[in-house]
Amino acid sequence: MNIRLETLADYAAVENLTREAFWNVYKPGADEHYFVHMMRSHETFIPELAFVLEKDGEIIGNIMYTKSWLADEAGEKKEIVSFGPICVAPEYQRQGHSKLLIEHSFEVAAKMGYEVVANFGNPGNYVGRGFVSCKKLNVCLRENNYPTALLVKELVPGVLNDKKWRFIPNDADACCEDAEAVAAFDARFPEKAKEWRPSQEEFYIYSHSSVVR
Numbered sequence: 001m002n003i004r005l006e007t008l009a010d011y012a013a014v015e016n017l018t019r020e021a022f023w024n025v026y027k028p029g030a031d032e033h034y035f036v037h038m039m040r041s042h043e044t045f046i047p048e049l050a051f052v053l054e055k056d057g058e059i060i061g062n063i064m065y066t067k068s069w070l071a072d073e074a075g076e077k078k079e080i081v082s083f084g085p086i087c088v089a090p091e092y093q094r095q096g097h098s099k100l101l102i103e104h105s106f107e108v109a110a111k112m113g114y115e116v117v118a119n120f121g122n123p124g125n126y127v128g129r130g131f132v133s134c135k136k137l138n139v140c141l142r143e144n145n146y147p148t149a150l151l152v153k154e155l156v157p158g159v160l161n162d163k164k165w166r167f168i169p170n171d172a173d174a175c176c177e178d179a180e181a182v183a184a185f186d187a188r189f190p191e192k193a194k195e196w197r198p199s200q201e202e203f204y205i206y207s208h209s210s211v212v213r
């Protein structure tokens with residue numbers, strides 16, 4: 001098992017892996033391979049935190065980060081990082097591989113001086129990595145709005161203490177709103193059936209709910 005930075009030569013393999021891992025998980029089909037394709041040229045992309053996980057020379061997982069921000073009540077902004085997509089090839093899931101990618105990238109992000117990671121995700125995948133509900137660290141998305149899926153990890157323990165914060169995501173994923181562009185990109189890959197899965201309902205529940213107390 002080897003974790004290393006993504007290179008240009010990995011782009012196609014990573015996009016294919018992303019498509020395989022995300023297919024039918026959050027919607028019938030997937031957008032995330034297009035997101036990966038586009039985000040590398042987004043101004044908030046952090047190439048120093050784009051890692052692939054190799055097993056016997058084959059890429060079986062990856063993680064990518066972008067810059068985002070927290071604003072305090074005075075409007076002062078702190079640059080932080082958000083990860084996603086992260087994925088592991090379906091046949092290698094639930095064996096601790098994302099744990100390796102997340103923990104390695106946290107170490108590098110901390111060395112780069114980043115103090116906080118905040119992103120949206122299914123809590124079950126991330127609470128074991130030290131993420132807590134945004135509500136516990138007083139990080140809202142909008143006034144009094146603490147989405148269930150907004151998870152925060154302090155790379156420097158206590159750094160968010162004693163203040164209220166607002167999470168300011170970047171717009172790197174806005175490209176996925178262009179359904180025609182997503183479909184045109186997906187047409188480059190072998191055809192795959194778009195189907196319903198229970199995970200899509202789970203995603204709906206998480207992405208439409210908030211922590212209220």
Ligand SMILES: CC(C)(COP(=O)(O)OP(=O)(O)OC[C@H]1O[C@@H](n2cnc3c(N)ncnc32)[C@H](O)[C@@H]1OP(=O)(O)O)[C@@H](O)C(=O)NCCC(=O)NCCS
Nearest residue numbers: 021084085086087088093094095096097098099124125128
């Ligand atoms: C989400 C994903 C990246 C997790 O990778 P993974 O290598 O399978 O995850 P790990 O084995 O490291 O486990 C991560 C956590 O998932 C949970 N988990 C593990 N096995 C589980 C299972 N059978 N059922 C439910 N949750 C489980 C645990 O909380 C685990 O953390 P722990 O170390 O505290 O036990 C991977 O499943 C994937 O690629 N999914 C499709 C794409 C996706 O949803 N990406 C995330 C959104 S950006």
